[in-house]
Amino acid sequence: MTSKAPCRLYLITPPALPDLDAFAADLEAALGAGDVGALQIRLKPAGDDQVRAAVRRLLPVAHAHGVAVILNDRPDLAAELGCDGVHVGDEDPAVDAARRILGPDAMIGATCRDSRHAAMEAAEAGADYVAFGAFFPTETKDTTARPEPEILTIWQETMAIPCVAIGGITVDNARPLIEAGADFLAVSAGVWRHPDGPAEAVRRFNALMG
Numbered sequence: 001m002t003s004k005a006p007c008r009l010y011l012i013t014p015p016a017l018p019d020l021d022a023f024a025a026d027l028e029a030a031l032g033a034g035d036v037g038a039l040q041i042r043l044k045p046a047g048d049d050q051v052r053a054a055v056r057r058l059l060p061v062a063h064a065h066g067v068a069v070i071l072n073d074r075p076d077l078a079a080e081l082g083c084d085g086v087h088v089g090d091e092d093p094a095v096d097a098a099r100r101i102l103g104p105d106a107m108i109g110a111t112c113r114d115s116r117h118a119a120m121e122a123a124e125a126g127a128d129y130v131a132f133g134a135f136f137p138t139e140t141k142d143t144t145a146r147p148e149p150e151i152l153t154i155w156q157e158t159m160a161i162p163c164v165a166i167g168g169i170t171v172d173n174a175r176p177l178i179e180a181g182a183d184f185l186a187v188s189a190g191v192w193r194h195p196d197g198p199a200e201a202v203r204r205f206n207a208l209m210g
């Protein structure tokens with residue numbers, strides 16, 4: 001009998017980082033507080049040079065903790081800046097185009113909303129993970145899809161590549177997603193805006209995933 005790997009945390013930056021050094025300090029504290037599988041740098045809206053500055057400041061912090069860095073939307077900049085991968089959605093380069101840019105070793109994730117069909121297509125195109133959401137209302141992004149946790153159970157029982165749950169996830173509402181079989185919980189506000197601070201949020205998520 002095979003047992004499923006434990007669920008892990010996938011952090012997403014806040015959409016704007018007005019003080020990069022202050023955020024780097026928060027990131028250092030968060031990554032020192034417990035296991036984190038990946039950091040996605042997602043800046044909206046930001047010019048290319050702002051993205052470059054953020055990756056150059058944050059990637060060494062993440063790598064010092066053994067955490068993979070995924071850039072949102074931009075396989076070209078991910079390749080230029082030495083990121084470990086990219087996350088793409090409907091308005092971004094497709095998974096196969098991202099693969100051509102980044103090569104076979106890069107980690108490529110795809111937005112699939114509440115659609116197993118979209119997820120199957122992403123997997124066939126060579127995605128390394130699929131992301132379902134938004135499971136809960138969120139102020140971080142305008143969302144319309146609202147999947148049920150069951151989509152995670154069906155995915156992880158039938159498909160080989162991991163599934164990521166995203167959207168409004170907090171320490172207080174995460175348990176049903178972990179129990180449903182999410183391989184990763186992608187979280188932004190639930191960590192960076194946690195009332196007791198990001199490090200405490202990471203500790204509490206890890207305790208839930210234990």
Ligand SMILES: Cc1ncc(COP(=O)(O)OP(=O)(O)O)c(N)n1
Pocket residue numbers: 040042044072073087088089090091092109110111131132141164166186
């Ligand atoms: C892990 C993860 N899942 C979904 C998204 C959403 O990506 P996208 O559809 O490209 O929308 P924006 O993030 O660009 O607003 C994500 N970034 N990460």
Ligand SMILES: Cc1nc(C(=O)O)sc1CCOP(=O)(O)O
Pocket residue numbers: 012111113132133134135137138139140141143166167168169186187188189190
């Ligand atoms: C970036 C993103 N994509 C989503 C999707 O449903 O595809 S929800 C979302 C926001 C994630 O941030 P928070 O943890 O603060 O809700």
